[in-house]
Amino acid sequence: MINEKLEKAFNEQINAEFYSEYLYLSMYAYFERMNLQGFKTWMDVQRQEERAHAMGLFQYLQERGGKVVLDRIEQPKTDWRTPLEVFEDVLKHEQLVTSKINALTDVADEVKDRAAVSFLDWYIKEQVEEESNVSNVLKTLKLICDDKQCLYMLDKELGTRTFTAPVIG
Numbered sequence: 001m002i003n004e005k006l007e008k009a010f011n012e013q014i015n016a017e018f019y020s021e022y023l024y025l026s027m028y029a030y031f032e033r034m035n036l037q038g039f040k041t042w043m044d045v046q047r048q049e050e051r052a053h054a055m056g057l058f059q060y061l062q063e064r065g066g067k068v069v070l071d072r073i074e075q076p077k078t079d080w081r082t083p084l085e086v087f088e089d090v091l092k093h094e095q096l097v098t099s100k101i102n103a104l105t106d107v108a109d110e111v112k113d114r115a116a117v118s119f120l121d122w123y124i125k126e127q128v129e130e131e132s133n134v135s136n137v138l139k140t141l142k143l144i145c146d147d148k149q150c151l152y153m154l155d156k157e158l159g160t161r162t163f164t165a166p167v168i169g
């Protein structure tokens with residue numbers, strides 16, 4: 001049976017991952033309005049990954065005999081001025097998620113739940129990859145500034161991203 005404090009922390013992280021999906025879905029809608037189809041595809045893959053992260057924690061908590069408690073999901077932002085502003089928000093958000101995953105792992109450590117610490121290791125590594133991917137897009141966006149042709153090319157490149165269900169744990 002999972003420790004109560006850890007169960008609560010898992011539930012909070014499940015909510016954070018569903019919020020991530022919501023946020024990226026809102027960004028997806030923004031790119032649809034901008035008619036940037038490649039950026040839209042990138043966000044679609046990103047939000048599917050967030051759903052998979054949420055469900056990974058959800059299933060693990062149940063496997064461990066914990067109770068999944070779904071909370072309300074906060075309303076995400078809906079408008080941005082530029083794609084650059086969107087990706088600045090994505091990076092800030094991923095950094096926040098990294099700190100939340102670290103805090104969750106700290107709780108698992110504190111209650112000496114070795115299995116949970118080991119399970120969460122996947123999420124820690126995933127956050128390194130997430131932050132790196134987003135930073136790369138952000139760097140390119142900063143470089144191309146207002147160059148419409150380069151934005152068009154970046155849009156084409158981002159549109160090649162595809163979703164592969166992650167094997168978590």
Ligand code: OFO
Pocket residue numbers: 017020049050053093094097127130
């Ligand atoms: Fe779930 O990794 Fe992004 O937020």
